[in-house]
Amino acid sequence: MRVVSTPVVPRLAATVLFLIGLQLAVPDVLPANAAESAQLDPERVVRSVVGITATVPADSQSARTLGTDREGSGVVIDGSGLILTIGYTVMEASQIQVIAADGRSYPASMVAYDPVSGFGLLRAEMGFSAPWLRLAGPGAAKEGETLLALSGGGNRGATAVKVVGKREFAGYWEYLLDEALFTFPPIRAFNGAALVNREGRLVGIGSLLVAEAVEGRSLPGNMFVPVSALEPILADLLAYGRRQEPARPWLGVTLREEMGRLLVEKVSPRSPAESAGLRPGDWIVGVGGQRFNGLADFYRKLWGLGPAGIVVPLEVMRGSTLTPVPVTSADRVRFLRLNPTL
Structure with missing residues (x-):
């Protein structure tokens, strides 16, 4: 299916290009491969970020804390419509819809949920087509670096954010990351948002709004789960729907x-x-x-x-x-x- 352009996409792509230009204009953060960065296709980045809506049965365990109607974002990570998001947005959903950049909605099915990383994987159906982003490797984001945070769906937008912390994160729901990415300023449409570097690679997936983006300081921001946590388990998630190791x-x-x-x-x-x-x-x-x-x-x-x-x-x-x-x-x-x- 041909993706139809809408006024929103070129406007947001222009915003992304402007933000990237600001990043490249700062000498001390100029990447070694600046030529590759300058060739980044902002419209591709914009189209790869989708909106997600999920309906969850009222008697599900997570409905008590997360509700039955959920919205968030996701990022297309391959050519078959595989979408990476934060798992709690779609966990226990009976119906999932993906909203492309042109506003069209497509049904999607749950592929996997990983409670250790917090990631969820979906696959969009019924002729969905969108560009996809490559995953950044370990250590791709450095403290002090400026990246782009993009959200999809009804909250579609792009914001330049700075990585202000890289440290462990312990969640009250029996959840622990050895290293999470903390960014400032905060974005409100954070769940499933894409954190993208100047090369157009996906660095992290938005998880939370936090009160202390910088440890020990009352500086609000966001916590992103690094996508480097996905690569070691991706084959298991695609084949079995979960990682193949003893459950915690x-x-x-x-x-x-x-x-x-x-x-x-x-x-x-x-x-x-x-x-x-x-x-x-x-x-x-x-x-x-x-x-x-x-x-x-x-x-x-x-x-x-x-x-x-x-x-x-x-x-x-x-x-x-x-x-x-x-x-x-x-x-x-x-x-x-x-x-x-x-």
Whole structure:
């Protein structure tokens, strides 16, 4: 199918070209392959970023926290309509639509969801056609570098952002990245947004709006998941829908870190934590007979005990009482309805 040009595409492409020109005008960030950068096709970059809408059944686990109607962006990464996005936008969706740069909508199917990286893969159907972006390699983004953040769909736009941090990120939902990219200024349409370098390569996928883009400073920004995390697992995701390695033990808790201790704020219904009797207001102070230093250290010690299914010995403070709480962990993916039509 021929993609029809609309006024939005050339306008946004002109914006991208202008932003790239500003980047190349700064001598201390001029790349060695500036000639290649100058030949970047801004319209190709714009057309590769799509909008995504997803409808999720009300009885799905993620509907309680993420809602049933979701919107975000995605990036076409090959010639067959494969689209990379942030997984929570489409997780447990019963219906997914992809909105191309020309405004046309196409049905899409879920290919894979990876809870470790947070990535989701879709494939657009029914004659969808769009240019695709190559993935940047490890270490492609450097602190202080200016990149482009692009969103699709109804929030389509492009913004020049600076990488202001590269550090680990621990999420309250049992999620940890060894290295995430933090950018400023913040963009509102962040979930699934494309972070693109001057060579037109995809560097990261938007995940969150954060209050501290720079560690220790109240500077709002965004967190992007580096696409370098995709390459080692892409073959598994395409063949099996998930990475082929033992699943990490999952408890089913929402945690908040305070002074090195972890407060249980929520317990997922029907989760291992609920079955074990954990409840909001509990303080987790030990795991596997070990103390820990913060959320990231807790996750590493938890996952170091063994694969999903292992009994996790937690030490929990309830009031002034220290209570042992053994939790029979589970594979998180098995609690999600990743194909709600079945």
